[in-house]
Amino acid sequence: MKTAEGKKSQNISIDRLKWKDLPAFLRLRHQIEHDATHLVPEKGERKETILYALARFIVNRRRTYTLIAVNDKKPVGYISIIFAKFKKLRGNAYLVLSVVASHHGRGIGTRLMQAAEEFARKQGIRRLELEVFGKNERALKLFERLGYEKEGRRRKAVEGTEGFDDIVFMAKFL
Numbered sequence: 001m002k003t004a005e006g007k008k009s010q011n012i013s014i015d016r017l018k019w020k021d022l023p024a025f026l027r028l029r030h031q032i033e034h035d036a037t038h039l040v041p042e043k044g045e046r047k048e049t050i051l052y053a054l055a056r057f058i059v060n061r062r063r064t065y066t067l068i069a070v071n072d073k074k075p076v077g078y079i080s081i082i083f084a085k086f087k088k089l090r091g092n093a094y095l096v097l098s099v100v101a102s103h104h105g106r107g108i109g110t111r112l113m114q115a116a117e118e119f120a121r122k123q124g125i126r127r128l129e130l131e132v133f134g135k136n137e138r139a140l141k142l143f144e145r146l147g148y149e150k151e152g153r154r155r156k157a158v159e160g161t162e163g164f165d166d167i168v169f170m171a172k173f174l
């Protein structure tokens with residue numbers, strides 16, 4: 001197989017985030033936000049204590065399901081599947097995906113997306129949604145390859161050190 005997924009993701013396992021993994025998860029997210037340019041929070045901008053994260057984890061446990069990609073016992077990426085709160089929107093779920101920069105291009109993002117889709121299908125979700133920066137070509141390519149279509153954009157919604165960018169809305173019907 002030519003894709004990144006086929007090349008190097010063999011030593012990766014994907015598990016559900018449990019409360020005892022929260023400190024490692026927060027460190028992973030901190031690392032990702034420190035390195036990434038195409039994410040909303042900038043390095044050091046998110047201030048979240050372990051207690052706050054734990055409280056959110058408990059409060060949102062029925063609406064947010066997070067899968068962690070683990071390599072040699074170390075978390076290297078995650079995907080959160082966020083279910084809608086109200087009945088009329090319950091066929092939808094929203095995805096948040098990130099992989100630590102040192103592990104890009106190994107098929108981990110693809111594996112996490114596939115695992116999230118499998119889980120969402122089992123939950124009766126018919127539509128998966130996500131948002132991505134317009135200049136995040138790697139992510140756009142990944143989502144399009146997996147069948148996500150662009151539905152709209154918030155033009156110049158992002159203002160970073162490299163200028164303006166759009167936020168693109170994408171979705172896929174399962």
Ligand SMILES: CC(C)(COP(=O)(O)OP(=O)(O)OC[C@H]1O[C@@H](n2cnc3c(N)ncnc32)[C@H](O)[C@@H]1OP(=O)(O)O)[C@@H](O)C(=O)NCCC(=O)NCCS
Pocket residue numbers: 002003004005036038039096097098099100103104105106107108109110111130131132133136138139141142
């Ligand atoms: C977008 C992101 C999740 C992709 O994760 P990943 O684990 O690198 O994804 P994959 O390895 O499955 O590969 C995705 C594609 O990008 C390509 N790619 C990955 N790293 C690359 C690199 N450094 N240079 C060029 N292409 C690269 C892969 O080859 C693959 O294409 P292919 O399947 O045609 O081979 C990751 O780059 C990331 O976390 N970025 C920062 C956060 C972010 O942008 N999140 C998405 C916003 S919603």
